[in-house]
Amino acid sequence: MRRKKYGKRLRAFLLILSLLLILCSCGSNASGGAGTGNGAGADNGNEASFSLSSKQNGVIEIPEDFFLTQVNDIYTNAEDYLGRPIKYQGIFEASTYGEGENQQQILYVFRNSPGCCGNDGTAGFEVLWDGEIPEEHAWVEVEGVLQAYEDADGNKFLQVKLDSLNVLKERGKEFVSQ
Numbered sequence: 001m002r003r004k005k006y007g008k009r010l011r012a013f014l015l016i017l018s019l020l021l022i023l024c025s026c027g028s029n030a031s032g033g034a035g036t037g038n039g040a041g042a043d044n045g046n047e048a049s050f051s052l053s054s055k056q057n058g059v060i061e062i063p064e065d066f067f068l069t070q071v072n073d074i075y076t077n078a079e080d081y082l083g084r085p086i087k088y089q090g091i092f093e094a095s096t097y098g099e100g101e102n103q104q105q106i107l108y109v110f111r112n113s114p115g116c117c118g119n120d121g122t123a124g125f126e127v128l129w130d131g132e133i134p135e136e137h138a139w140v141e142v143e144g145v146l147q148a149y150e151d152a153d154g155n156k157f158l159q160v161k162l163d164s165l166n167v168l169k170e171r172g173k174e175f176v177s178q
Contacts, residue, residue, distance in 0.1 A: 058084070058085060059085045059086070059087050059143065060081070060084055060085065060086045060087070061086075061087045061088065062086065062087070062088035064089070064172050064173050064176070065178060066178055067088070067111055067123060067173075067176040067178070068111075068113050068123050068176045068177065068178055069178055071123045071124060071125075072123070074086075074146070074158070075158065078146075078148065078158055081146050082146055082147060082148055083145060083146065083147070084145065084146055085143060085144065085145050085146075085163075086125075086143070086144065086145070086146050086160055087141070087142070087143040088109070088124075088141070088142060089109075089139065089140065089141045089142075089168065089172050090109040090110050090111045090124050090139070090140065090142075090172075091109065091110055091111060091112075091124075091137055091138075091139065091140075091174060092107070092108070092109055092134050092135075092136070092137065092138045092139075092140045092165075092167075093107070093108045093109075093110070093136060093137065094106070094107050094108075094133060094136065095108070106126055107126065107127045107128070107129055107133070108122075108124060108125070108126055108127065109124050109125060109127050109140055109142050109160075110122040110123060110124025110125070111123055111124060111172075111173065111174060111175065111176045112174055112175045112176070113175065113176050113177065114177055119175065123176065125146075125158060125159060125160045126157060126158070126159040126160075127142060127144065127159060127160045127161075127162050127165075128144075128159055128160070128161045128162060129142075129162045129165050131162075131165060134165070134167045135167075138167050139167070139168050139169075139170075139171040139172065140165055140166060140167050140168060141164075141165075141166045141168055142160065142162050142164065142165050142166075143162065143163055143164045144160040144161045144162035144163050144164070145160065145161050145163070146158060146159075146160055147159060147160075147161055
């Protein structure tokens with residue numbers, strides 16, 4: 001009787017393990033899997049290649065349904081995206097850092113996402129904009145070129161130097177989980 005019970009458990013465990021292995025390998029290919037590192041879904045002649053962003057006139061558009069995934073890929077594979085135009089929508093926010101002469105304003109366009117303590121994370125980029133500053137928490141669409149910079153302490157950051165910033169009346173998903 002015990003042998004039958006353990007046999008069933010072992011088969012169930014092996015079945016679950018097999019399913020997990022199959023699911024983890026879905027979408028992978030010899031060139032590096034679903035996230036090929038270029039984020040733009042490099043066309044290698046295979047029409048079924050996975051692409052999170054659409055390329056229109058060379059612009060990488062970050063879609064709402066895969067916002068978190070695409071932003072994470074850009075941060076993970078920044079060297080593949082630097083110097084490329086990026087377009088996305090999100091919440092505009094301005095923050096002031098430092099004191100006295102060292103005080104500076106930092107601009108962000110982001111969406112809320114899961115974080116370390118529940119739903120307290122954000123995903124997006126610091127932006128450089130010389131034009132009129134929108135109201136806090138306005139929903140905006142931005143387009144610009146991704147660049148990297150290093151602060152005085154040697155920390156490296158990504159930012160999008162904007163060519164355009166448009167305030168939109170209709171808001172998209174403020175919280176994204178993909």
